[in-house]
Amino acid sequence: MKKNLGAKSWIYPEPVLIIAVYDENNNANAMNVAWGGIADENRISICISPEHKTLKNILVKKAFSISIGDVKNVVACDFVGIVSANDDVDKMKKSGFHFTKAKNVEAPLIDELPFALECKLISYDEKSCCCLGEIVNVCADENILHHVGKIDLIKFEPLIYDPCNHDY
Numbered sequence: 001m002k003k004n005l006g007a008k009s010w011i012y013p014e015p016v017l018i019i020a021v022y023d024e025n026n027n028a029n030a031m032n033v034a035w036g037g038i039a040d041e042n043r044i045s046i047c048i049s050p051e052h053k054t055l056k057n058i059l060v061k062k063a064f065s066i067s068i069g070d071v072k073n074v075v076a077c078d079f080v081g082i083v084s085a086n087d088d089v090d091k092m093k094k095s096g097f098h099f100t101k102a103k104n105v106e107a108p109l110i111d112e113l114p115f116a117l118e119c120k121l122i123s124y125d126e127k128s129c130c131c132l133g134e135i136v137n138v139c140a141d142e143n144i145l146h147h148v149g150k151i152d153l154i155k156f157e158p159l160i161y162d163p164c165n166h167d168y
């Protein structure tokens with residue numbers, strides 16, 4: 001027999017999306033987003049509150065990358081979700097993440113995370129906090145591939161967020 005738990009924003013698996021952007025001086029910032037997913041063939045939807053530094057930068061640069069958190073980097077993935085660059089200018093230095101510019105968009109890729117989407121901003125709606133991006137490229141480290149272009153989930157070890165217990 002099922003027990004009713006009420007209206008919640010819970011889904012399983014819930015992703016650990018690490019959004020990375022440059023600011024107007026090309027300093028990189030990143031944040032953790034659990035509320036997001038594929039909208040259709042080449043578009044992704046993420047829900048970002050307007051006060052986040054990352055969102056301000058996305059609106060300036062009109063581009064961002066979305067890496068998927070992995071088990072190896074759980075501490076850094078969580079860190080970028082609990083500290084804001086609005087409060088700590090050394091956020092990224094403290095996170096331990098390093099960045100390389102993406103080839104196809106004006107956004108940083110996180111060196112430590114092996115899988116990422118390169119996205120262009122399509123729209124942002126402040127009322128719903130819905131940020132819609134066009135996926136212009138997917139890139140992955142060779143060491144998580146088992147054939148050309150195929151991701152090996154065992155090697156990748158993507159993180160799953162548990163929204164009910166606030167854990168990974």
Ligand SMILES: Cc1cc2nc3c(=O)[nH]c(=O)nc-3n(C[C@H](O)[C@H](O)[C@H](O)COP(=O)(O)O)c2cc1C
Binds near residue numbers: 035086
């Ligand atoms: C597991 C996890 C999931 C999160 N999901 C979201 C989300 O879906 N949308 C959002 O706006 N903030 C989310 N946050 C909060 C931001 O990541 C957090 O406020 C971050 O510090 C913002 O950084 P910034 O101001 O440097 O951009 C999440 C945080 C954690 C730890």
